[in-house]
Amino acid sequence: MSSLRIMDSDPGKARRTADAVQRALEASGEVVVGNVSVVPNRRDCGARVFMEVLLLEAPAAPGNDDQEVTVERA
Template identity: 85%
Template sequence: MSSLRIMDSDPGKAQRTAEAVQRALETSPEVVLGNVSVVPNHRDGGARVFMEVLLLETPAAREDGDQEVTVERADRPRRSPARRELPGGRRTLGSGK
């Protein structure tokens, strides 16, 4: 069984987000929602919500291994793109010109 973790420094926001995710998962015919537990985050007063999710696989489903999902957050600034490489110069170390 896979698990989801929803964390936020605002416990109310973590709970509302978890409830929205739970409603979405419960309407999906592809998964079954298992245990849902809320754990207070003692560092910053926030909360963590853990959900167990079981994928209902068809007999013909293949096992491709683990999957990783990345979610970009709108409340954090994006990283700036990598700097371009500087063009090659004519000076050498120690030439002083």
């Protein structure tokens, strides 16, 4: 799983940016957002926001694993 780190000296701006990024990622069908955590910066009053991002695998191409369904009508 990959992770993103968003940092800013203004904790409110860091959180708003992270919220916007999270909404954009969640709107995508290609990734899933995992744990999101906010950590205060050690050097100043800012904040760091970490979020895990999982890339979804593309659906498998049709092959021998596909199932066939037949519907018979009278």
